[in-house]
Amino acid sequence: MKPSMLAKLDQLANRLVELDELLMSEGATANMDSYRKMTREHAELSPLVALYKQYQEANGDIAAAQEMLADPDMKEFAQEEIEAAKARLADLDLDLQKMLLPKDENDERNIFLEIRAGTGGDESALFAGDLLRMYTRFAERNRWQVEMVSESPSDLGGYREVIVRVVGNGAYSKLKFESGGHRVQRVPATETQGRIHTSACTVAVMPEADEVEDVNINPADLRIDTYRASGAGGQHINKTDSAVRITHLPTGIVVECQDDRSQHKNKAQAMKVLAARIKDVQLREQQSKEAATRKSLIGSGDRSERIRTYNFPQGRLTDHRINLTLYKLDFIMDGDLAELTNALAAEHQAELLAALGD
Helix, strand or coil: CCHHHHHHHHHHHHHHHHHHHHHHCCCCCCCHHHHHHHHHHHHHHHHHHHHHHHHHHHHHHHHHHHHHCCCCCCHHHHHHHHHHHHHHHHHHHHHHHHHHCCCCCCCCCCEEEEEEECCCHHHHHHHHHHHHHHHHHHHHHCCCEEEEEEEEECCCCCEEEEEEEEECCCHHHHHHHHCEEEEEEECCCCCCCCCCEEEEEEEEEEECCCCHHHCCCCHHHEEEEEECCCCCCHHHHCCCCCEEEEEECCCCEEEEECCCCCHHHHHHHHHHHHHHHHHHHHHHHHHHHHHHHHCCCCCCCCCCCEEEEEECCCCEEEECCCCEEECCHHHHHCCCCHHHHHHHHHHHHHHHHHHHHC
């Protein structure tokens, strides 16, 4: 392990001792906010420091065994001890490096998932519907809730644009690498000649802000329009101006919501989506800067980037960022995304470890 990492681990071990003293002091609970922060920091540092102690013990075992090498009677035993301790040391080294990786503060958040049909007309809209079903089935497997926020159905089925809210622990951590261009190759139901068509959709995965207030939105920067909802909804929904469109003038972001009968509820939901989109823009700017410095394969935040191809005639899915090809497209479209999301997370972790080493 590099000296800089060992120095960092020594520093964190000392900080844990300091926290132990602070938490046991008489006035520890005088400021409950400060007390909660310290207990959270203590809980985060404890497993890391415990692992570091095991690392130091393994190093101590090697040093003690090397001293025994000089004794002919103990040489064979000492050699075995050294080899076992070195193997343990290598595992502990990797585990420590993983624990030192910077954590994504958004990982445990709920998300807004936005799917837009792109090139390919009706076939693209149908594929947007297929993607929504895929993510909904994945959410069900993880026992997450999916709430419809806004939808713009196409004439032949599917969606021109659809936004859902996914509620569940770790939703962002598992789906954050889904943002980008998704391309489909298949014979559309409307194709009489049996020719394979290529169309595309864009997916955006945005962490939900804790509160709309978390994102600084100046009311003077907003234009809010109300209009009559379109599409199905019975007599009431089409008779009142319940639908809401909010335009954020500085960024040009437009959010529409017409899913509820109440204009007030639609406005509140639209503000949540707007806050998530603004937060997402800030996040992508930050990711782009990081990607420029370490040529990240994943999570560059570029929505125009084609990240994946779904080839139905061959039953094949290819993720172009990590050169992963899986021949189980039927299962994937039914929400079996674990192998894919785990591979993307592992690649991202490997990149971070490489950056840590640099």
